[in-house]
Amino acid sequence: MQNISVAIIDDHPLFRDGVACSLSESGIFSVLGQGGSSEEALRIAKDTRPDILLLDLSMPGGGLQAIAAVRRLIPDQKIVVLTVSEAADDVLMALREGVDGYILKGVGSKDLLDVLVGVAAGERYVSPLLSARVLVDLSTRVDRPPKDPMGQLTGRERQVLNLVADGLSNKAIGRTLDLHEKTVKHHLSRVFFKLKVSNRTEAAMVLRDTDGSSDRPAH
Template structure:
């Protein structure tokens, strides 16, 4: 029987390319594709795939989708496929139940091999990130533990939040950091989730209080 895979990414060209590579390999059946966290959760429930290939940056938040999918009974194995090399993203994904963490620079043949291995019960972390993950896991209890929610943000997330706290729009933040407005929106979704706030105004107020103290 073929390994049933759900591919989740909000970039159509990348999503279609991954789906095509898996289908042409012969070991996989792509049972569905999704472009948002909510859609991923719904399809993971209704299609019952063996594997969910999930990007971190998407509407609704990849980590949020991971937690919702992995928390269900009989959940599929979730593989994060992302551009993020942030240690915090890797650790949060693994703690939330991801079976693997793969970087998007991987080739089609290697990706198919990784997915097949993970479907067989193995785990995987991109070699470039494995050392930092091991270091974090071997850290003495309490050492390096963030003092506040702000401290859980990556360097890029903190840079974005500082500009948002100054009242800048997503477009202005993107221009200042030389990234796309869409990318800023994705980062903001993750920032709101990490800070446990409902909107950018609450995030900005929390940031101002933190950096003023």
């Protein structure tokens, strides 16, 4: 019987264990490792070399950063995103980094297994719900490259970055914008990825250098 090795990276242990159980019980997959951060994603991919690296986007260190780091280290690694994010921006950035699949977390076990079998065989997959949304988003971006780094950010990401530059913690930003702290972390992860920086100080410096103060919310 076919055996496909998988490593699972998700910062929710119960969810991660459930996925691992479903894969192992199928008789098709073997789970080589589990982790909950971008650092662990890189280490596990390097140490175990799974056929497929299955990961979430929202995690300590950032899922997009993990994808980019794994791609640099192991260019032919098959990577599938399993996430709650339906944002076209997340899908586009993940696809640009060369992921082989993008699946929403509401997927059933059988459908997930089918997608992973297909990816192992060389197919690529994006959840049907997201395909049309991504095409529409792409059509609005054609021939309109951003004039500066800040042009890549969504309005919400700019708000978060402005508050970071003001010295607010993630918890304080969440209170100001009425967001969960985990959502703030996800927005920051995307900001870091888009601006090609690795920490809050560097991101604030980019904001300062490009004078994005006009986007500051009142608080």
